[in-house]
Every structure is written in C-alpha cells, then in structure tokens.
Amino acid sequence: MPVCASSGVYVPRDTHRCDAAVLVQHHLAGFLERVEEGSHAPLPDFVRDELRGFAVCGDFSQGFVRTACRRCGDELRVPFPCKGRGFCPSCMGRRMAEGAALLVDHVLPAVGYRQWVLSFSGPLAVRLGYDRELLAAVSGCLGRAVLRDIRRAVKREHGLASVAELHGGVVTVVQRFRSDLGLYVHLHLLVTDGAFEECTGELPFRAAPPPTPERMTAILGRVHEVLAAAAHDADDLDLDPALAACVQHSLRGPHLAAVAPDTEPPPHTVSAYGLHLHAATTVDGRDRRRLERVCRYLLRPPFAHDAIEALADGRVRVHFKAPSRRGAAFADMSVDTFLSRLCALVPPPRFHMTRYYGVFASRHRLRARVIPSSPQPLAPMQLSLLFRTALPDELREATMTPRRIGWAHLLARVFAVDVTVCSKCGGRMKIVEVVTDPAAIAELLHGARAPPRACPPGQLRMFA
Ligand SMILES: [Zn+2]
Ligand SMILES: [Zn+2]
Structure with missing residues (x-):
C-alpha cells in the first residue's frame, strides 16, 4: 500500500x-x-x-x-x-507487517536468536506444498529436534546437571517460493539461541554455543527418519488433475539451482539425506528493530509490486530481490509459466504457515512468563x-x-x-x-x- x-x-x-x-x-x-x-x-x-x-x-x-x-x-x-x-504483494505485505509486529511485541522476548533454514531436494519441496500431514510432521520433528539439541548444548556449555529445567522456543514459518517464483517449500525457524533455565522462581536465559556440523547432521537425521517412515504410507501426491498439471507446468522453464554445487558451502551449512540445513544468521533480540526486520523477512510475500515486468515480446520477467549465487538478477518465462507458478504458490486451505514450539507454543506453561511482559497496546482499527x-x-x-x-x-x-x-x-x-x-x-x-x-x-x- x-x-x-x-x-x-x-x-x-x-x-x-x-x-x-x-x-x-x-x-x-x-x-x-x-x-x-x-x-x-x-x-x-x-x-x-x-x-x-x-x-x-x-x-x-x-x-x-x-x-x-x-x-x-x-x-x-x-x-x-x-x-x-x-x-498478492499488497495483502501479504500487510500480513507480513502485522505478523512481524505481533511477534516482536507479543511473542519474542529480548534474548538471542538464530535463524535455521531447512530446505529439501527434488520432489519433496513440491510435495510438502500439498501434503499437510507430512508438512506438520516434518515441521514438528524439526522444531523438537532443534530444541532438544539446544537444551543439550546449553547443559554442556553451562555444566548443568540435567536438561529437564531448560526450555527454548521456536517460531517456524513455511515459505513456498524461490526467487523465480517456482514452488519450493522450505522452513525458516527463528529459534532462541539458548534456553531459559527454570530455577527457584527465576527464568534466566542461558546462551547456547553455535551449532557444530555433527549436531546439525544429527538434526537432519531425525527429520530423515520422519520422511522415511512417511514414504511407506503413500508415494503419490493426490492432487486435482488441473492443479497437478499446473504444478508440473510451473516446474518447467527457468529456475535457479537451490544449492550451487561447485562453491564452498557457507559456514553452519550441512547437507545430508537430501536435506539442507543452514543456521548462520543470529540476531540479538534486544535490537527490536533488527528482530522485526528478520521477522518481516520470514513472512515476506514472494514478490514485490515492481518485481514483475511484462516484456515487449509477450514474456514475463521476474526480477530478484538480490542476485542469485550464480549472479542472475532475473528470470524470463512465458505468461503460462508465470501464471502456473502463481497457482502453485497458493497454499491449500487450512495450511498453517506459522507454527510455534517450545515455550512459544500457546499451551506451554512458561509461555506467559517468557513473552514480552509490557507489550505495546494494540491500537483499535x-x-x-x-x-x-x-x-x-x-x-x-x-x-x-x-x-x-x-x-x-x-x-x-x-x-x-x-x-x-x-x-x-x-x-x-x-x-x-x-x-x-x-x-x-x-x-x-x-x-x-x-x-x-x-x-x-x-x-x-x-x-x-
Ligand atoms: Zn490483495
Ligand atoms: Zn480535515
């Protein structure tokens, strides 16, 4: 707007x-x-x-x-x-601004955070766009695995007797898109980079050490187990024929390599079992503006108003927000490919695109004590x-x-x-x-x- x-x-x-x-x-x-x-x-x-x-x-x-x-x-x-x-850049832009403000004012305490990103190879990145149960299982497994990993790391780092009194929190946002608007489901997690220790009425925050490749590989192992178990249930995705045709069409044409194979992997990046986990970005939650920017990034729409250009030859150019790892700044496609990709970006009804785990889960008994205590009052509309x-x-x-x-x-x-x-x-x-x-x-x-x-x-x- x-x-x-x-x-x-x-x-x-x-x-x-x-x-x-x-x-x-x-x-x-x-x-x-x-x-x-x-x-x-x-x-x-x-x-x-x-x-x-x-x-x-x-x-x-x-x-x-x-x-x-x-x-x-x-x-x-x-x-x-x-x-x-x-x-829709307008409507999703509004939801992004609203969601980020809500997270910062009413959910996220002023502690350290790390962004974790899980992405998938091959057809799984498409399947998760329509398989609600599998998406919920993967998202839940990842959230719990990251929390468990952090509690153990905090216990070791601070020489604590047990993990039982340690509690971290996760906000998971499902994104469906790549820069070229292809359907590409991946999960962004904003995770407390440490845990709250419940001790005699206090809830001090204990910072976690950065994740090691071994810890990250173990997390991917847990996700892989869930995926392997689910693969026995059903191999075919049950989609309406017209939507299936659209999704197939959207996968053709130009697209970006998800991971550039010939470059050195960035730090805090691990690939295993056809899964990729990235956890390099940290945010100091006391910097509320930066935290809100990160939340907006997680919740952003697939494209901005001015990112789509109708070319004189009848094709459509999608301008990227930032150049791809291979230096591409845009992708050109036919109108039908563009419209197919828009179709594939629409989540089916009742798909939850934001989920909460650990202390941020709505029914966690410590939630009320952890979330910001004096939130900014919500202005009436x-x-x-x-x-x-x-x-x-x-x-x-x-x-x-x-x-x-x-x-x-x-x-x-x-x-x-x-x-x-x-x-x-x-x-x-x-x-x-x-x-x-x-x-x-x-x-x-x-x-x-x-x-x-x-x-x-x-x-x-x-x-x-
Ligand atoms: Zn709209
Ligand atoms: Zn007036």
Whole structure:
C-alpha cells in the first residue's frame, strides 16, 4: 500500500500500475481455459479465487470504504483488498507487517536468536506444498529436534546437571517460493539461541554455543527418519488433475539451482539425506528493530509490486530481490509459466504457515512468563481492510477487534504516517460508508459526486 510521496497521505494502490495484476487480468480467462481443456477438470476453487481476487485487489470499481475528516469533511477512499494468501504483494505485505509486529511485541522476548533454514531436494519441496500431514510432521520433528539439541548444548556449555529445567522456543514459518517464483517449500525457524533455565522462581536465559556440523547432521537425521517412515504410507501426491498439471507446468522453464554445487558451502551449512540445513544468521533480540526486520523477512510475500515486468515480446520477467549465487538478477518465462507458478504458490486451505514450539507454543506453561511482559497496546482499527465484501456492521465490529493490529497503526509503524489524521486540517478521520453496490460505485466514481482525492504518479511502494 503506497503513501503519496508529495503529501505523505495514504492513498490506495493503483492496480493498473502493477504488471502482475495486469497480466492476470488479461490472461486469466485464456489460461484457465487451456489448463482445464488439457486436464478435463477445473482448477480447485482456492486457486481460481486467489487469481480472480488478485486481479481486482485494490480496484475501486469493486467497491471501497469512504472515510472523511470529522472536522473539515475531506474525503479519502480505500478499496478492498483480495486477502490473498499466496502471492498478492499488497495483502501479504500487510500480513507480513502485522505478523512481524505481533511477534516482536507479543511473542519474542529480548534474548538471542538464530535463524535455521531447512530446505529439501527434488520432489519433496513440491510435495510438502500439498501434503499437510507430512508438512506438520516434518515441521514438528524439526522444531523438537532443534530444541532438544539446544537444551543439550546449553547443559554442556553451562555444566548443568540435567536438561529437564531448560526450555527454548521456536517460531517456524513455511515459505513456498524461490526467487523465480517456482514452488519450493522450505522452513525458516527463528529459534532462541539458548534456553531459559527454570530455577527457584527465576527464568534466566542461558546462551547456547553455535551449532557444530555433527549436531546439525544429527538434526537432519531425525527429520530423515520422519520422511522415511512417511514414504511407506503413500508415494503419490493426490492432487486435482488441473492443479497437478499446473504444478508440473510451473516446474518447467527457468529456475535457479537451490544449492550451487561447485562453491564452498557457507559456514553452519550441512547437507545430508537430501536435506539442507543452514543456521548462520543470529540476531540479538534486544535490537527490536533488527528482530522485526528478520521477522518481516520470514513472512515476506514472494514478490514485490515492481518485481514483475511484462516484456515487449509477450514474456514475463521476474526480477530478484538480490542476485542469485550464480549472479542472475532475473528470470524470463512465458505468461503460462508465470501464471502456473502463481497457482502453485497458493497454499491449500487450512495450511498453517506459522507454527510455534517450545515455550512459544500457546499451551506451554512458561509461555506467559517468557513473552514480552509490557507489550505495546494494540491500537483499535480505524480502517478494517480485512473484509472483501464487508458490510458496515462487520466493519464496525472489526474495528473493535483487538486481536488484529490496525492498518493505520501498521502504516504509522512502517512509514511513520498516520492515516487516522486528516492531512489537511489534522482532524480525526472516520468511516462514512462502505460502498459495495455497483450503481453506487459507478455514481461515486464517475458521477456528479466529488471525485476521490487522487495521488499523483511517483507513489512510494511498500517494498520499493
Ligand atoms: Zn480535515
Ligand atoms: Zn490483495
């Protein structure tokens, strides 16, 4: 969501400026036809809905919320988001900002952290995108194995009698994508780099020594056991034919080598059993800004608005956030490959993309004593952008829900601007009307009523 560079005023995103949305708008119907003709079956609803929603995310013609200044009456219009969970840069960007703020304010204590990344070779990185049970088993096994390893390391390091009183915490985030948007499931773990020792009413934090290759190989061994046991149950992934065709198509075309084979492995990197574990990045949790940046990195969307470029020859260029290890800065692909990859990025319903283990698990008895004790109060929501077909009542109710951090609060956090304050007179902005009726939309957009405040070109984008 952009903020006008000249005035600092929050303005809605213009979907027509984002090549990814334009590509989906122009090519979705033909693409769906080709996929469904080839596989004689429709794509599952969760994929079609995601693509259709993305094509109109932030589109005023689909409806919007009118807000106005209580004092001078100045009006601002905010369109509905698609609430996409797979790739929409706006909606996932919002979720990233919200999730990172939530983690830092309400979950992660000010101790040391290490980021652990588990990635998979071959078809497993695809299978885990659709096999919910296997993903849960692998994620749970890895979380527990890392915690067990850390408790033992802390016991040895500090000469403690037992590991029984030691407790670490893990936040695991499932990412589905590579830089080239290929489906590539891997797990990012933010792990306490040490453990809390429960001793006579106190919970001091004991730092762990850095992991050794032997310790990391042992962790991979535990994950391998889970995978080997699961392989007996089922070899074939049970996917809808159309989605299976899409996933197959998405795997063709350009892609990056996950691990460059001819380079020296970076420190704290171990490969075994076709699994790769990386654990070089540490964060001092007292540096709350850096910790929040790391959380945002874990929760980030697959691509930014300006990362997708429609080329003159009809192909699509995906610009990488950073050059690949082999120096590539982008990947070019056909429109069908691009759309197939978007389809494969959408997680099936009820896939949990963030999981908590150890002291961060919701039912751990020490959780309340470990998490930040004086969290920043959650601001009530001024503008709920959560409900695509919101009615005024739902919206009003949503503004009272304290569980979500308000968009206004988030924008203030990200951009240091406040959308609840009128840019003209400093008065408070309020929600006037939720416009969802097509006739009312047309009248407000094209009719005699005053046009919405528009932002001149040159908007700041969230990930620019
Ligand atoms: Zn005003
Ligand atoms: Zn969206």
